[in-house]
Amino acid sequence: xxxxxQNWFELKEVGGSLWxxxxxxxxxxxxxxxxxxxxxxxxxxxFWLGAAPVRARSKAYLKRLYALQGRNIPxxxxxxHVLSFxxxxxxxxxxxxxxxxxxxxxxxxxxxxxxxxxxxxxxxxFLICSHLGNMEMLRSLTGYGKIHTHRxxxxxxxxxxxxxxxxxxxxxELNPDLxxxxxxxxxxxxxxxxxxxxxxxxxxxxxxxxxxxSANSTxxxxxxxxxxxxxxxxxxxxxxxxxxxxPIYFAFAIRKKDFDIRSSYEMHIVRAKTSFxxxxxxRLARVAALVQExxxxxxxxxxxxxxxWYNFYNFWRKNF
Amino acid sequence: MSDLNQKIKEVIIKxxxxxxxxxxDIYDDAPLFGEGDRSLGLDSIDALELGIAIKENFGVxxxxxxxxxKKHFASVNALAAYIxxxxxx
Numbered sequence: 059x060x061x062x063x064q065n066w067f068e069l070k071e072v073g074g075s076l077w078x079x080x081x082x083x084x085x086x087x088x089x090x091x092x093x094x095x096x097x098x099x100x101x102x103x104x105f106w107l108g109a110a111p112v113r114a115r116s117k118a119y120l121k122r123l124y125a126l127q128g129r130n131i132p133x134x135x136x137x138x139h140v141l142s143f144x145x146x147x148x149x150x151x152x153x154x155x156x157x158x159x160x161x162x163x164x165x166x167x168x169x170x171x172x173x174x175x176x177x178x179x180x181x182x183x184f185l186i187c188s189h190l191g192n193m194e195m196l197r198s199l200t201g202y203g204k205i206h207t208h209r210x211x212x213x214x215x216x217x218x219x220x221x222x223x224x225x226x227x228x229x230x231e232l233n234p235d236l237x238x239x240x241x242x243x244x245x246x247x248x249x250x251x252x253x254x255x256x257x258x259x260x261x262x263x264x265x266x267x268x269x270x271x272s273a274n275s276t277x278x279x280x281x282x283x284x285x286x287x288x289x290x291x292x293x294x295x296x297x298x299x300x301x302x303x304x305p306i307y308f309a310f311a312i313r314k315k316d317f318d319i320r321s322s323y324e325m326h327i328v329r330a331k332t333s334f335x336x337x338x339x340x341r342l343a344r345v346a347a348l349v350q351e352x353x354x355x356x357x358x359x360x361x362x363x364x365x366x367w368y369n370f371y372n373f374w375r376k377n378f
Numbered sequence: 379m380s381d382l383n384q385k386i387k388e389v390i391i392k393x394x395x396x397x398x399x400x401x402x403d404i405y406d407d408a409p410l411f412g413e414g415d416r417s418l419g420l421d422s423i424d425a426l427e428l429g430i431a432i433k434e435n436f437g438v439x440x441x442x443x444x445x446x447x448k449k450h451f452a453s454v455n456a457l458a459a460y461i462x463x464x465x466x467x
Contacts, residue, residue, distance in 0.1 A: 246422075248429030248447050249440040255430055278423075297423050301430065338395040 076224045083228060086151050091320055094148060099317075102141045112140060118372050122285040123364050135365075138316070142365035145319050146192060147225070152319075153194030154232040162322040163195065164314070170327040173307055178209055182258035184304045185265040186295065186330075187311075188356050189368045195311030195323050196265060214257055216266040216295075218243040246294075251301060258304045265309070266295045268352050269369060280349045285357060289373045296345045296352075299334070306330040306348070308355055316365045328355065382458045385435075390454075393431030394424055406455045425451065432457070438464045 085094050106113065116136040124131050132138075173183060187193050197213055217240050219226055230237045241250060241264075254264045271279050271292045279290035299306050308328045315321035332348040334341060360367050387401035390410070408416035411425065420428070428451070433439055438461055440447045450460040 246426070248425050248432075248451055251426035252429045252433045252439055255433075294423070298426070301423070301427050 076227065079225055079228045082148065083151055083232075086148050087155075095145065095317070095319065098144050098148060099141055102144045103137065105144075106137045106140045109140075112136075112370055115370050115372055116140065118374065119285075119367065119369070120364060122287060122374070123360060126286050127361065139365045142316050143368045143370070145317065146366070146368060149192050149313075149319050150194055150229070151232065153192070153197060154229050154236060163311075163325050164322055166324060166326050168327055169307065169329040170325065172329055173327050176305065177211060177261065177263075180209065180261045182211070182260065182262045182264070182304060184258065184299050184302055184306050185263055185309045186268040186299065186306065186352055187265055187309045188267055188269045188359075190269075190356060190359055191310060191312035191363065191366045192323065193265075193267070193311065195325065196263075196309055209261065212239050212257070212262045214239050214241055214254070214262055214264045216241045216243050216246070216264065216298075218270065220244060243294075246298075251298070254298070255302055255304075258302060264302070264304075266298060268292065268295045268349070269356060269373075280346060282346075282349050282353045284353050284373065285360070287374050290375075291349050291353065293345065296348050297341075299330075299348060300341050300345055303334050306332070308352055310355070310359050312359060312363050312366055316363060326355075326359070380458065382462060383454050386432075386454050386457050386461070389431050389435045390418075390428060393427055394420070404454060407453050409453060410451060432461070436461045437466050 085097055089097075113136045116139040117131065120131050120135050120139060124135075176183060185196065187196060193215070219242055226237075241254070243266075258264055268291060271290050278293040280293045280296065281288050282291050283289070284291075306329070308326070308330060310324075310326040312324045312326075313319070313321045314324060330348060330351055332344050332351060334344055336344060383406055384401055387404045390396070390404065391399055391401065404418060405416050408414075408418065410418045410428075411420045413419065429440060429447075440450065450456055
């Protein structure tokens with residue numbers, strides 16, 4: 059199997075040992091962010107030189123994206139992609155330490171107000187996010203406190219832990235309480251759907267990414283055109299939305315400057331037009347409509363910030 | 379056939395909109411999930427919905443330990459036993 063065609067869950071955890079992550083955490087905590095960014099850029103350069111498979115997979119994405127714009131891939135684009143990803147890991151560590159600066163979030167005058175009003179009324183929602191930008195910024199919704207939402211609630215992300223065990227161990231150390239609100243995507247069973255429904259009913263948010271196919275069941279995917287070619291999207295995430303029958307929002311938080319983690323963020327919150335007040339039979343078509351809405355939005359944001367989409371596997375691989 | 383078993387079968391059929399299947403077609407002791415001649419052949423997504431339907435109709439929740447829950451969903455009989463043991467009424 060060529061490197062380009064591997065699934066992400068067949069790949070080894072990028073970056074290797076826990077020691078690397080600890081070092082990363084140490085510099086993040088002890089050095090000025092400007093210095094951290096510089097160090098990350100240097101380390102990334104050597105990683106990029108040595109990681110041909112990562113380069114190939116990054117290229118698989120970037121070449122489709124730029125082809126759609128009628129352009130060639132800019133020089134060092136795959137390096138920039140890897141660097142942007144490494145910076146996002148630093149961001150994640152900062153996020154888990156609880157240092158998310160709310161003042162850095164720029165709202166867009168979209169459906170955020172609708173979501174906030176709903177949360178204030180004590181109603182929860184189902185959010186579909188992506189591997190574009192910084193998902194942790196969504197946590198800032200809970201911290202809005204005085205600024206936006208006036209009620210305490212919890213964000214429950216559904217996360218696939220396979221493949222990133224070491225990084226997750228570190229996140230757990232940083233903030234064990236936060237880890238308890240996380241749902242393991244590989245352990246979703248009868249109880250979890252009930253649990254999620256209860257959370258939403260009690261006014262919490264359940265968040266899932268819509269752009270990564272499951273490590274467990276490679277067969278349940280929805281095919282959708284993405285950046286000009288058919289790609290697989292996870293049916294589970296969207297079907298979950300249909301089962302829970304809660305208001306569905308799409309959520310994107312993107313760094314305004316790709317390579318500056320001190321940059322401010324754009325927060326996009328858009329209410330899905332698709333709803334699931336329908337029979338089970340009709341649901342499949344509605345799930346497809348929901349995926350289409352989502353992919354349209356993802357594509358638009360990817361084009362604006364190509365380097366912030368962190369899916370380093372071949373999304374367009376035809377045969378599973 | 380006990381009333382509870384009958385009711386569980388009705389909930390399964392109604393919540394999953396199983397057409398062409400009557401309660402009589404579901405065996406009390408046959409597996410609900412997976413392959414097999416007598417299995418109802420439900421899948422993981424059906425399981426999520428069924429969990430919600432059981433909670434709404436019988437008021438029982440399930441443990442977050444997946445293996446345990448799987449046992450309770452093994453057959454209509456297993457579900458009935460779990461519901462009678464945990465039902466609030």
